Amino acid sequence: MQLTSPVKTRAGRCLAVTVAALGLATLSVPVHAEGTTLKVFGGSSLDQLAPRQAPEDQARIQKQVFDGFIADNPDVDAIEWDAQGPQANAIERLMTARLAEQEMDLIACPAFYTNGAYVRRGLVKPITDEIKPFQDRIDAAALGAFTINGKVYGVPISTLSTSTIFYNVDLFKKLDIPIPPTYDDLKAAVPKFEEAGIIPLLHQGANSPMWPMWYFETFSQASGDPIGATQAILAGDATFADPADVEAFALIKQWVDDGILSKDSLSVDQDGMRAAFASGKSAMYYGGTWEIPSLQQTVKDFQWGVFAFPKMPGTPGSPKHGGGADNGICVSSSIASDRLPAAISFIEYLTRPEVASLYLAPEQPIAASIKGVPSIEDDYAKELRADAFPNTIKFLDWIWPAEVSSATASAIAGVVGGEMTPEEAAASVQKTFDDLKAKGTWPPKDE
Numbered sequence: 001m002q003l004t005s006p007v008k009t010r011a012g013r014c015l016a017v018t019v020a021a022l023g024l025a026t027l028s029v030p031v032h033a034e035g036t037t038l039k040v041f042g043g044s045s046l047d048q049l050a051p052r053q054a055p056e057d058q059a060r061i062q063k064q065v066f067d068g069f070i071a072d073n074p075d076v077d078a079i080e081w082d083a084q085g086p087q088a089n090a091i092e093r094l095m096t097a098r099l100a101e102q103e104m105d106l107i108a109c110p111a112f113y114t115n116g117a118y119v120r121r122g123l124v125k126p127i128t129d130e131i132k133p134f135q136d137r138i139d140a141a142a143l144g145a146f147t148i149n150g151k152v153y154g155v156p157i158s159t160l161s162t163s164t165i166f167y168n169v170d171l172f173k174k175l176d177i178p179i180p181p182t183y184d185d186l187k188a189a190v191p192k193f194e195e196a197g198i199i200p201l202l203h204q205g206a207n208s209p210m211w212p213m214w215y216f217e218t219f220s221q222a223s224g225d226p227i228g229a230t231q232a233i234l235a236g237d238a239t240f241a242d243p244a245d246v247e248a249f250a251l252i253k254q255w256v257d258d259g260i261l262s263k264d265s266l267s268v269d270q271d272g273m274r275a276a277f278a279s280g281k282s283a284m285y286y287g288g289t290w291e292i293p294s295l296q297q298t299v300k301d302f303q304w305g306v307f308a309f310p311k312m313p314g315t316p317g318s319p320k321h322g323g324g325a326d327n328g329i330c331v332s333s334s335i336a337s338d339r340l341p342a343a344i345s346f347i348e349y350l351t352r353p354e355v356a357s358l359y360l361a362p363e364q365p366i367a368a369s370i371k372g373v374p375s376i377e378d379d380y381a382k383e384l385r386a387d388a389f390p391n392t393i394k395f396l397d398w399i400w401p402a403e404v405s406s407a408t409a410s411a412i413a414g415v416v417g418g419e420m421t422p423e424e425a426a427a428s429v430q431k432t433f434d435d436l437k438a439k440g441t442w443p444p445k446d447e
Contacts (some may be wrong), residue, residue, distance in 0.1 A: 003434050038076050038342055041097060041332070042070025042108035043090025046357070048156070049081060049108075050359040051327065061359050069349045076342050083108055098123065099332065105343045109154045111145040111328040115398040119148050119442050124330040126151040130344045137351045142369035145189035145324030145394040149231065155347050156325030156369035159360060162388040163213055163321040165309060166277065166291060167284045170199070170302040180307035190259040193283055202282040204273040211412040212405055216322040216396050217309045218251035219244065222316035230399050233433075234443075240404070240430040241423075249422035251312055253415050259431075264415055275296060288323065289366055289384065306380045308387045323392040325369040401442055407432035 025320040042048060048157050050061045084306070085093050091113060097104065109118055118124050123233070135143070138155060146154035169179070175192045178185045186200070193200045204210050216226065223229040223244040232238040257262035267274070274291075276282040278298040285291075287307065295304055313318050329350060331343055349355055353372025360373045366381045367389050375381065397405040407429045414420030436442040 021280055036342075037080050038107040038282040038339070038346060039104050040079065040081040040083075040096065040104070040108055040329070041102070041104035042081065043094045043110075043113070044085050044087040045083055046087050046407075047083040047090070047108035047110065047327065050362070052363055056137065057362065061362070065350070065355060065358055068174070068355065069346055072349065073342065073345055076346075080284040080345070081108070092116075094123065095121075101334075102284045103334075104332045104341050105335045106346065107330045107332050109146075109328045110326060111154075111156070111324055111326060111394065112378040114146055114154050114328060115148060115394065117444075118154055118330065118435040122333055124153050125156075125333040125345075126153055127331050127344070129416045130331075131155060131342075131347065134348050134351050137371055139325075139369050139371060139389075141323075141368070141389060141392045142325040144227075146328050146330075154328035154329045154330035155215050155351060156354070157350050157359070158325045158327035158369055159363050159365040160323065160325055160367040160369060160389060160392070161289045162271055162286050162323035162367075162384060162393035163217070163286070163309065164306045164384060164388050165201075165284055165286050166295060166306055167303040167306055168277070168302050171196075171280070171283050173315070181303070181310065183310040184407070186260050186310070187258045194259075195283075198280070199262050199264065199276065199282040201264035201284040201286065202262050202266055202268055202273050202276050203286060205271045205413060205416065206267055206272075208409040208413060209405070210287075211320055211409040211416075212254050212397055213231065213288070213395075214255075214412060215248055215408055216393075217319070218312070219396070220320035220393065221312055221315035221317040222247035222251060226317075226320060226396060227393060227399070230396055234401075240433055241426040244442065245429070246426045247315075249411065249415050249425040251315070252412055252442060253422060254312070256416055264411060264414060277304075283341050292366075292380070304380075305390070306383050306393070318391065320391050320393045321388050322395040323389075324394045324398075328369075401433070401444075403432050403436055404429060 012392050045051070048058060049063075049065065053061060062081065062114045069079065070076055092108075094107070107124055109124060114124065126231070131152060139160065142156040142160055143152065145151060147155060172179055172181075175189060175196065178443070181189070188202055203214075219229070220226040228243060233240055256263060270351045273285050274294055277285050280302065309319055309321060327345055331340070331347075335343060335418065351370050355369060356368065356370035357373050360368045360370065365373065365375050367375055367385055375385070400408070411420060411425035411428050414423060433442070
């Protein structure tokens with residue numbers, strides 16, 4: 001679901017609104033000079049370097065980065081970074097440019113599209129061997145977002161997101177709940193929450209694309225290898241109704257049956273979830289690090305904190321959390337061979353800590369894809385870096401067909417509401433996938 005997937009409604013929503021407000025939709029900042037020009041193509045204005053910065057700051061940062069590279073690489077006289085237009089038209093814009101044989105050496109590549117259309121349509125080439133000399137500068141989990149079937153297709157050049165549980169620290173202390181809690185601790189605390197008249201955990205279930213985040217967590221623990229298992233399903237070597245898939249739905253149901261996840265979540269949207277937490281009506285909610293600005297603005301009467309989605313009893317796999325780097329830089333499959341060294345040199349330059357700090361530090365990151373970039377030192381940030389980020393995997397909806405994302409969201413809502421068994425939920429997702437194959441829309445065809 002490339003236009004309405006969870007990742008688009010999660011981190012992408014806030015970024016898209018910010019960029020639109022700043023008027024970046026048509027910004028393209030080349031460094032002009034005579035001679036060879038290294039060409040970077042981006043499908044939308046969100047694919048600019050430093051996309052979250054105000055136009056004047058973005059232009060200044062780009063010029064500083066580009067000028068520095070050119071000074072170090074006399075064989076390149078200019079860099080043209082052409083990224084413009086709305087995100088919804090990114091693939092169309094890139095495909096149109098390729099069909100017109102527009103020259104492009106590098107592609108500014110969102111992880112979501114890289115894992116889907118860009119690799120499947122052969123728009124980018126693997127660079128596994130080329131980046132080995134400087135791979136140790138790149139956060140391993142961030143690089144994983146651009147690794148498909150063991151091959152690296154892009155280098156992440158952005159801040160990182162992850163998924164976590166936000167909780168009311170003061171309330172947990174008052175009710176004498178261990179911090180961080182195990183799953184059994186949360187289950188044991190339910191009577192305490194009920195006695196205090198507080199909802200244990202409320203989710204934005206009315207915003208259906210947010211439900212699959214729960215599946216990312218539970219399938220990781222049920223399967224032990226969520227990425228490998230998903231790739232096997234998409235290749236036809238397994239199904240969405242296998243035992244681990246059924247167990248993933250059963251584990252979500254367990255949160256409801258044990259009284260932790262409220263069924264009221266089904267009718268609550270993002271604003272309602274945030275308001276209930278900020279007012280003290282709920283003790284926890286599950287979301288991504290993109291929630292932090294809202295928490296900082298709205299929570300005034302208590303201290304909030306984070307803890308990772310806990311290990312559930314009896315599961316074979318370790319906890320893994322959806323997230324990763326949103327933006328990367330890929331090598332175009334159409335690049336001329338004599339221009340490849342310059343393109344790789346530019347990627348290498350972007351991974352130097354002092355250079356990455358130029359375009360990432362202004363965002364005050366919790367964590368960044370390039371090691372050595374200054375990050376904030378708040379307690380929640382330290383906690384996330386210690387536990388959540390090292391166990392972050394790419395969102396599975398970056399790999400799934402869009403229809404599977406929608407089917408999974410509907411199936412989880414059915415399980416939470418008691419209208420579907422875990423077996424029925426898994427079977428419904430597999431039926432959706434079978435229908436795609438029967439219609440000839442999976443595997444996707446190059447256009």
